[in-house]
Amino acid sequence: MFDRVLIANRGEIAVRIIRTLRRLGIGSVAVHTASDRDARHVREADIALQVPKYLDIEAIVGAARDSGVQAVHPGYGFLAENGAFARRCAEAGLVFVGPPAEAIDAMGDKIRAKAAVSAAGVPVVPGGAEPHDALEGWRDFPALIKPSAGGGGKGMVLVRSATELAGAIESARRTALAAFGDGTLLIERYVENPRHIEIQVLADAHGTVVHLGERECSLQRRHQKIIEEAPSPFVNPETRARMGAAAVEAARAVGYVGAGTVEFIVDGTTGAYHFMEMNTRLQVEHPVTELVTGLDLVELQVRVAAGEPLPFGQEDVRLDGHAVEARVYAEDPARGFLPSGGRVLALREPGAGGHGPGAGDRGPGGGPGAADGRAAVVRVDSGLVEGGVVGSEFDPMLSKVIAWAPDRGTALRALDRALARTAVLGVVTNVPFLRALAAHPAVAAGELDTGLVERVLPELVPDVGVPDEVVAAAGLAFHALPQGADPWEVTDGWRVGERAWTTWRLESRAGVHAVQVRGLPEESAEVLINGEKVAGHLRFDGADLVVTLGGRTERYLCARQGDTLWLGRDGGSWAFTRHLIGDPGDRPGAATAGDGVVRSPMPGTVLIVKAQPGERVSKGQPLVVVEAMKMEHTVTAPRDGVVSELPVQAGQPVDMDGVLAVVTSEET
Structure with missing residues (x-):
């Protein structure tokens, strides 16, 4: 077994690998870029070395040599499916914790992969x-x-x-x-609205290849998985055996060694399946397989890479219970799921924060039990840390919340409770969207296909504003917080006679809200919002804000950044910026189509500029393409006119709501 392993990755997967290495008594080495020097995986590793980029093969191999490791684990993404990286590790005398370079090349090229598995008798699209x-x-x-x-x-x-x-x-x-x-x-x-089902395979260097059952990955948006589960509610034991055998043959066809996943498109009516691709690495959704099999896939990867045979055969694989995983992304569902960013001001994640998989996780205390008396278990794989910055350099996935229970219904309910206890203040996330999706009747019934999310999207992202009680809580909080050293800035409203009302104008992403407060919130106060007056009281409990309005008490995670206050509750978060007196004035992104100002919908980098200053353009004509977190967004002209300003160029970073262009009317 290895003494020390370098992890050529970052974020939640790096943290998750470190946990298994520590349990096995293996030292861990992290690599990081300059912007990631304070990241969680850097803090948790035994050794951390800086590299220019996560894609810099020579720098990572050099870090491995300098730190004296025997093996390199690529995680997923970055260099995980790069055959050249696997070869370079071998040249440097390092064990690549993954399949042979030849298998990576064969399956990494979808064209070659289809030819190889088709020759092995596996059906293809x-x-x-x-x-x-x-x-x-x-x-x-x-x-x-x-x-x-x-x-x-x-x-x-x-x-x-x-x-x-x-x-x-x-x-x-x-x-x-x-x-x-x-x-x-x-x-x-294109197969309309199929199911996306994948089979986890494991192979050692001694000729053993097994599968660990399937994962249902049909809940997707823009071909990106959102919620995954194991086993699939669609697959019966006979279908599982046939698909598993096909996946094993696909792996054998390329001399596969290690952990891999064979993905299939499945007709939800006929059950016919076709090979789509093979991922020659660990999958993001691997925890659901770990929780239903009781196996640690990272441990098995490491043991196979060290030359050990798999300690079990196909007949030993058993699926127990049901597991569901939800991916927490830094994205804004209300703005078309565009990537978001910011500094993590406060963080709360459910469970004990454990990353270790396996049957040992299914102990008591995980949550309400199911019919057979065993308790539900929640696991969180996260790369988040308070004070960390979520930028536009990397994929927007922040963490994964996974729930296991003896049956599917209990697992879905446990996942919802866990998401309700998740709060990331300072960054807009998709957690409320995940809760709505997990609770949708079609999901509860197991009636899934890859087009479901798009069809029911309006139900999952309703066009609603901020709840009145949340605005009132923010008003009370601002009223209680110190505003400055000047006694005239004290907002208690003291007057000879009775106290006066203080009007707070609070700006959120939904608009500007007015809330009036009178009195001292820590003792006794009144709140007036939308014509309704209620008694209000608050107290600070560590990072929590406990607010009572009209006899009802709610607890919020709370964080302040300058004149902005963040509140988090039930998986949702809201940011309010205070304006004590007067109109809040212009705010970023407030420009309308009529004024011709074109703003960036997300923080990122200008990829392409498709217009020139002075050019006549039509409404809807593409002007600039902005890229963030490997996602492109084309910004178009808001009206007919002339491009009077174009302050950006290709390669330039831009902030959310930064001005990209101004289109002036012909008359002007």
């Missing part, structure tokens, strides 16, 4: 691929364009007609080149 097939001549719609070297849904474009094809190819190729350094594309017949 009909399609064509470059360079031999001309994508421009494809006529079987709807169709899906994919980067041959890609993964994680990046660069995938759905095309429904020939008129969309040229633009889709251009967008997919650009994303493929930027994300994977390879612009080769393939096109496949």
Whole structure:
């Protein structure tokens, strides 16, 4: 067994790997960029070394040599499916904790992968691929364009007609080149609303290949998984055996060693399945498999990499109970799921914060029990830390909340309770969206397909403002917080006679709210909002704000940043900026289409500038493409006119609501 392992990754997966290495008595070495020097994985590792980039192969190999490790674990993303990195590790005398480079190359290229598994008798989706097939001549719609070297849904474009094809190819190729350094594309017949089911496989260097059952990954948006579960509510034992055998044959076809995942598109009506791709690495959703099998996949990866045989055979694999995972992203569902960012001002995560998988996690105290008396268990894999900065450099996934229970219904309810206890203040997250999705009737019934989320999206992201009680709580909090040293700034409203009302104008992402407060909130106060007057009281309990309004008490996680107050409750969070006197004035992003100001919808980098100063443009014409967290967003002209200002250029970083262009009317 190894003495020390370097983790060529960051965030929650690096933290999760460190935990298993520590349990095995193996030293851990973290790498980090300059912007990640205070990240959680850096703090938890035994040794941490700085590298220019996580994609810098020579720098990471150099860090491995300098730290005296025997092996390198790539996690997922970055270099995890890079055959050149696996070869370079071997050249340097390092064990790559993953499959052979040849298997990575074979399965990393979707075109070669389809040919290899098809030859092994595994059914594949009909399609064509470059360079031999001309994508421009494809006529079987709807169709899906994919980067041959890609993964994680990046660069995938759905095309429904020939008129969309040229633009889709251009967008997919650009994303493929930027994300994977390879612009080769393939096109496949698009299966409408299928189920996305994947099989976890394990193989050792002694010829044993097994599967650990399936994961249901049909809850997706823009080809990105959101909630995953194991086992699938759709798959019966006979189908599991057939798909598992096909996955094992796919792995054998390329001489696979280690942990990998074979992904299938499944017709939800007929049950017919087709090979889609194989991920030659650990998957983001691997914890649900760990919780239903009682196995630690990272431990098995390390043991296989060290030359040990798998300690069990296919007949020994048992699935116990049900597990569901939700991915917490730094994104704003109310703004079309655009990436968000900021500093983590306060953090609360459910459970004990443990990352270690396996049957040992299913002890008492995890939550309400199910029919067989065993308690539900919550696990959190997180890379978050208070004070950390969430920027636009990396993928927006922050953490994963996973729940296990003896049955699916109890697991879903445990997941909802865990998400309700999740709070990340300072960064907008998708937690309320996850709660709504997990509670949707179709999800509860197990009636899933890859188009479900898009069809029910208005139900999951309702167009509602901030609840009155939350605005009132913010008003009470501002009223109680010290405003300055000047006695004239004291907001208790003291007057000869009775106290006066103080009007607070609080600005949130939903608009500007007015709330009036009279009295001392810590003792006895009155709150007037929307014409309704109620008694109010608050107290600070550590980082919590305990607010009583009209006899009802709520507890909020609370954090202050200058003139902005963040409150978190039930998985949601709200930010309020105070304006004690007068109108709040212009706020970032408040420009309307009529004024011609074009602002960035997210913090990121200008990828392409499609217009020139002085150019006449039409409403809806693309002006600038902004990229953040490997996601592109095209910003268009808000009206007909002339581009009078264009203060950005390709490669320039921009803040959320930063001005990208100004379109002036012809008359002006």
